[in-house]
Amino acid sequence: MTGQVSAHQAKTSPVWDARADLVVVGSGVAGLTAALRAQELGLHVLVVTKAAVEDGNTRWAQGGVAVVLADQHDAGDTVGKHAEDTLVAGAGLCDEAAVRSILDGGPAAVTRLRDGGARFDPTSAASSELARAREGGHSAFRVIHAGGDATGAEVERTLVAQAGTRRVPVLEHHIAVDAVRTPTGEVAGVTVLDRNGVPGVVRAPAVLLASGGFGQLYQATSNPEIATGDGLALALRAGATVADIEFVQFHPTVLYTPGARGRCPLVTEAVRGEGATLLDATGASVMRGVHPLGDLAPRDVVSAAIARHLLSAPGGVDDPVFLDATGIKGFAQRFPTVFAACRAIGLDPVADPIPVSPAAHFACGGVVTTVDGRSSVTGLYAAGEVARTGLHGANRLASNSLLEGLVVGQRVAEAVAADLAAGLLADPRRGRLPSQVTARVAERDSLQRVMSRYAAIGRDAEGLAVAGSVLDLSTTDSPLWTHEAVEDAALTLVAQALVAAAARRTESRGCHVRTDFPERDELSWQRGQLIRLSPSGQPVLADSISLEGVA
Known part of the structure; x- marks a missing residue:
């Protein structure tokens, strides 16, 4: 599907034309979950991703998946309490019905992922019980993790492996540009460009945007270079409605490097869950007296507290604060990704506090959808960070995002299959x-x-x-x-x-x-x-x- 074309060709019509029942734009957790489920339902699926299939934002997620499993949870913890924590973190803008619906689907979604080969960390080598962490805003230890602090990488590995085994078609290094629409406004496919600018079109009655967020809007972010908001812009140009776009979550703790630009290494919130504390340059606590949960306050509270603290610091907002994790035993084994990032800049987190600062992390708003991904435009669906399901409100609760991708990804595939069977979607030939x-x-x-x-x-x-x-x-x-x-x-x-x-x-x-x-x-x-x-x-x-x- 690639090759050299003339400037005239590039300006006019697509060089190639493909067909599918469902085009999935993005290869992160929501996109691949949807593609795999859609294939199970007998749909012809094509995944379009502008990088390699494994290069989505999912693999950078460190902390884990927040979920209350039926047989493994703290005494008294329930899905209902998980929902309560989510509603508190969302600061009054969550859709309570959406929160409860998505979180109710969490245990089954995680079970499916584990059945598909995902390996989460056990409490010990000889135990079948999963280790659980606690992160900011959570009232219990309910965040399961993999590889210590490499949960996203394990989730992505599992889904990519399943997609390969099942031969899910993936069009790598192609960026989705615009929706193909019928004269009455229904979505009927997408136009794409390969890495050389060669244009193509995929005609389909259903398009799922699972393209992630827009962290590259800012100079410093935890997001990879591909997080540029393409799906959100495509949706707007297709006539979709967006909401809560002003709520951009800044992660309180990325590894500080002077003059940092682009993706900065994340220092997972689970480090504070294990007892690390935020200190200023004088050794004073940053979070003392700020919030009842102290260093485990929700992310928006911690990031804002750091920003306020630095305004009065001699170096201003361009200086770091410090995360003192020296009291955590077995740090290198529990947090190997963070440990490696620190060692790469000559820092030993076992002996020295880690310099950190806030950076753009997660878009809480996006394309307005139902809990099964339907948008306001017929044929256009969205899931994951690009969507606004109502789960996050004004601030995302830590480690809810991977869960949302798993749950809503599957539901989107089922919604598309149902909409196709009911004859609700457009004929792509009209696009x-x-x-x-x-x-x-x-x-x-x-x-x-x-x-x-x-x-x-x-x-x-x-x-x-x-x-x-x-x-x-x-x-x-x-x-x-x-x-x-x-x-x-x-x-x-x-x-x-x-x-x-x-x-x-x-x-x-x-x-x-x-x-x-x-x-x-x-x-x-x-x-x-x-x-x-x-x-x-x-x-x-x-x-x-x-x-x-x-x-």
Whole structure:
């Protein structure tokens, strides 16, 4: 499907044309789970991923999977208590029915994954009981993990191996550009580009976006280089509704390196769950008196506390704080990934505190969907970080994301099969290729700088106005003929949407912190904000969303 084409060909029609029942955009936990289940249901599936199949965001997840297994949990812990912790972390914006539905599906989803070959850490070599950790915001030890701190890598390994064994077709190094739509607006496939810019089209009655988040919107992030918001931008251009986009979770602890750009090594929250504490340069506790859970407070609380602490530090926000894990026995065995990252910069975490700082980590909002992935556009589904199911609200509870991908991924496949059987989806032959092959694009380095300065942890009206003005004035029309152009167009559109939503939300809630409106406003703002594209292609705020999600 690749080869050399002329500039004229690249500007006009696809070089190749394929068919499927379901196109899955992304090869992380949600995408591969959906693809495997869809294949079991007899659907012709094609997975499209812009990197190698194993290079999704899933493999970077360290902490684990938050789940209450029937035969392995703390005394008194229940799925209901897991739901309560999730609702508290979500700061009033979770959809309670969605939370309970997704978490109820967790034990069965994890059992399926283990039956498929996933190996989670036992309490001991001779035990069949799984080891469980506790992370920020959790009231019990319910986070199962693999390889110490390499849970995402094990989940990805398992799913990639299953996909290979079952011969699930995967189109690697191809980026999804735009939806193919019928004259009445249903999605009927996607256009793609290979790494050389060769265009193609996959026609299908169902498209699942499982493309991850947009951590590359910021200068420092825990996300890989491919997390550029492509799926979110594609959904907006296809007419879908987005919500809660202003809530970007910053992980409190990535390994600090001066002037860091791009993906920074994560220091999993489970390190604090094992007893590590956050200290400033003088040795004083960062979290003392901030929250009843101290160092195990929810991520938004810890990240904001670190940011406030550094504002008064001599070096300012560009300096680190320190995570003292020297009291954890067997650190190298329990956290081999963190240990290796520390040793790579000449640090011994067994003897020395680890310098850390917050970095962009997880998008709590996204394409508005039901708990089985249906969006507001017929034929378009979303799952994982690109979706807003209502599970996360204003701040994600640690280690809920892998669980969401496993549960919703399977449900999407079943929803697509049901919608196909009921004749609810469009005939792909009616799909028309997008008429526009250009988009507004800002220079990436400038965009990352302005978003990191004005739209990160602490925001205010003046800074958001500056960010919006810079984005408006610095964009130019660019043809979407390369991976880089598609990514930069996506980052630009997502940045504009985020800034608009953050400016309008005049309160602080979860991981949206307004320094000029520091209090939570339950009277006016206990609701999500809907975003769609205007006819001119600009993100506009629509009516608010109820906490019951979409029908």
